[in-house]
Amino acid sequence: MNKKTVRDIPVENKKVLVRVDYNVPLKDGKVQDDTRIRLSLPTIRYLLERNASLVLISHLGRPKGEKKEELKLDPVAEKLEELLGKKVTKVDEVVGDRVAGVVNSLSQGEVLLLENVRFEPGEEKNDPGLAKQLSRLGEIYVNDAFGTAHRAHASTEGITGFLPSVAGLLLEKEVDTLQGCLEEPRRPLTVVMGGAKVSDKLGVIKRFLQTADYLLIGGGMANTFLVAQGYSPGSSFYEEDSLEDARELLGLFEQSRARVYLPRDLVAADSVEEGASQREVPVNSLSGEDRAVDVGSSTMEVYEEVIRKSEMIVWNGPLGVFEVPPFHRGTEILARAAVDSRAFLLLGGGDTVSAFENLNLIQGVDYVSTGGGATLEFWEKGDLPGIKALQDMYS
Ligand code: ADP
Ligand code: MG
Numbered sequence: 001m002n003k004k005t006v007r008d009i010p011v012e013n014k015k016v017l018v019r020v021d022y023n024v025p026l027k028d029g030k031v032q033d034d035t036r037i038r039l040s041l042p043t044i045r046y047l048l049e050r051n052a053s054l055v056l057i058s059h060l061g062r063p064k065g066e067k068k069e070e071l072k073l074d075p076v077a078e079k080l081e082e083l084l085g086k087k088v089t090k091v092d093e094v095v096g097d098r099v100a101g102v103v104n105s106l107s108q109g110e111v112l113l114l115e116n117v118r119f120e121p122g123e124e125k126n127d128p129g130l131a132k133q134l135s136r137l138g139e140i141y142v143n144d145a146f147g148t149a150h151r152a153h154a155s156t157e158g159i160t161g162f163l164p165s166v167a168g169l170l171l172e173k174e175v176d177t178l179q180g181c182l183e184e185p186r187r188p189l190t191v192v193m194g195g196a197k198v199s200d201k202l203g204v205i206k207r208f209l210q211t212a213d214y215l216l217i218g219g220g221m222a223n224t225f226l227v228a229q230g231y232s233p234g235s236s237f238y239e240e241d242s243l244e245d246a247r248e249l250l251g252l253f254e255q256s257r258a259r260v261y262l263p264r265d266l267v268a269a270d271s272v273e274e275g276a277s278q279r280e281v282p283v284n285s286l287s288g289e290d291r292a293v294d295v296g297s298s299t300m301e302v303y304e305e306v307i308r309k310s311e312m313i314v315w316n317g318p319l320g321v322f323e324v325p326p327f328h329r330g331t332e333i334l335a336r337a338a339v340d341s342r343a344f345l346l347l348g349g350g351d352t353v354s355a356f357e358n359l360n361l362i363q364g365v366d367y368v369s370t371g372g373g374a375t376l377e378f379w380e381k382g383d384l385p386g387i388k389a390l391q392d393m394y395s
Helices: 035-039 041-049 074-084 097-104 128-135 169-183 198-209 219-228 240-255 297-308 329-340 350-358 373-381
Strands: 015-019 053-057 088-090 111-113 140-143 165-167 189-193 214-217 259-261 265-269 278-282 291-295 312-316 344-348
Touching (some): 015 041, 035 041, 035 074, 041 053, 041 074, 074 088, 074 111, 169 344, 189 198, 189 297, 198 214, 198 219, 198 312, 198 373, 214 297, 219 240, 219 291, 265 297, 291 329, 297 329, 312 329, 344 373
Parallel strands (some): 053 111, 088 111, 140 165, 189 214, 189 312, 312 344
Antiparallel strands (some): 265 278
16 A cells, blocks of 8 residues: 555554544444454554554444434444453543543543544534544544545544544555455456446446456346346346446447456346245346346356356355345355355455355455445545545655
8 A cells, every 4th residue: 555554653652543434233232243343453452552542533324413322332432342351431522622631631552432423513524623623632643444435524534634644454454455456466356246236336347347357247237237238127126327337338348358247047036025936037038027136047157167267256246136035046156156266255345245144154255345335436446535635655
């Protein structure tokens, strides 16, 4: 990475503001999945080992600038304290006199967690006033919240105007790994693209056309391309607004480095519900109430063979409606092949990760990116506002 990290500036005995991504699922006032908290530990420990005192900033959910009881960070503080094995003080405000007082009395090696930064209306507006108030709580700013780095908010971007600003170890790892897929992939590199957020992903496909060896397309993404090719979707999900862009990409497929595969057959169900009647059909025979909910078996055979000869696999988006069995079948077969292959396997996308978890295959994955939208945008644009704002390595 061409940005400075915590390793590149003196942090000993400093008061350090760390933007972390503790946007974790809560249930009954408890943290349901602590992955993101665990992933923040290396940076926190690195700083604590150097006697820094830490002021942690995070958002949780979408309170839209208002205080929401159910989105307070107390359960997060509790979980962090447990994982860190060290006291974590939590305050009930983000900024203000009381917070400043607590920060002032913070001793070396102590950890403080501010309240949900999105309780402040200035956060999402990237208000310089809020950024400045936050900046007064520390001497150095560290961004370790890769999953939020695509947002230019006060705590991710604005604040960098007021403090020396560097990357945390998680953010560095994300950037190096995701950039590695684009710039020096192991080959053959296969990119699997599926899911339903078609418009968010077409730019990523465009980028990978220049660098991947194979592109395997499935899910609602494939439906959209098939409609763009002129096939009838029946009642399948596809993204109407993306048809024009999909058509443009179809034109690029011919001249691109990557060999692009679209499904040749599909599972057509008469509803997206468990127990719906289903049959396999070629892509040119959907009509009426048919819903394409998964890729067909002859498509799977082709895709599996590509997966088997890959050295690197980047996967974003399930190949079918994996939440509703048996429409998880295509995703399952290919996921198993990917895990069993010799390839380095990287997942991006919340639903893709859920699919691998549900299939009990997550242990076989080599790297799980913590960014959904951030991961996609990083691949598409090669940079993100929250990263761009950090100090360059050579400056
Ligand atoms: P990710 O979170 O991995 O990036 P997306 O959010 O883009 O993936 O899409 C995941 C969703 O796509 C899932 O809820 C899945 O049911 C849906 N999906 C996949 N294939 C289809 C399909 N053929 N028809 C309708 N929905 C689909
Ligand atoms: Mg998703």
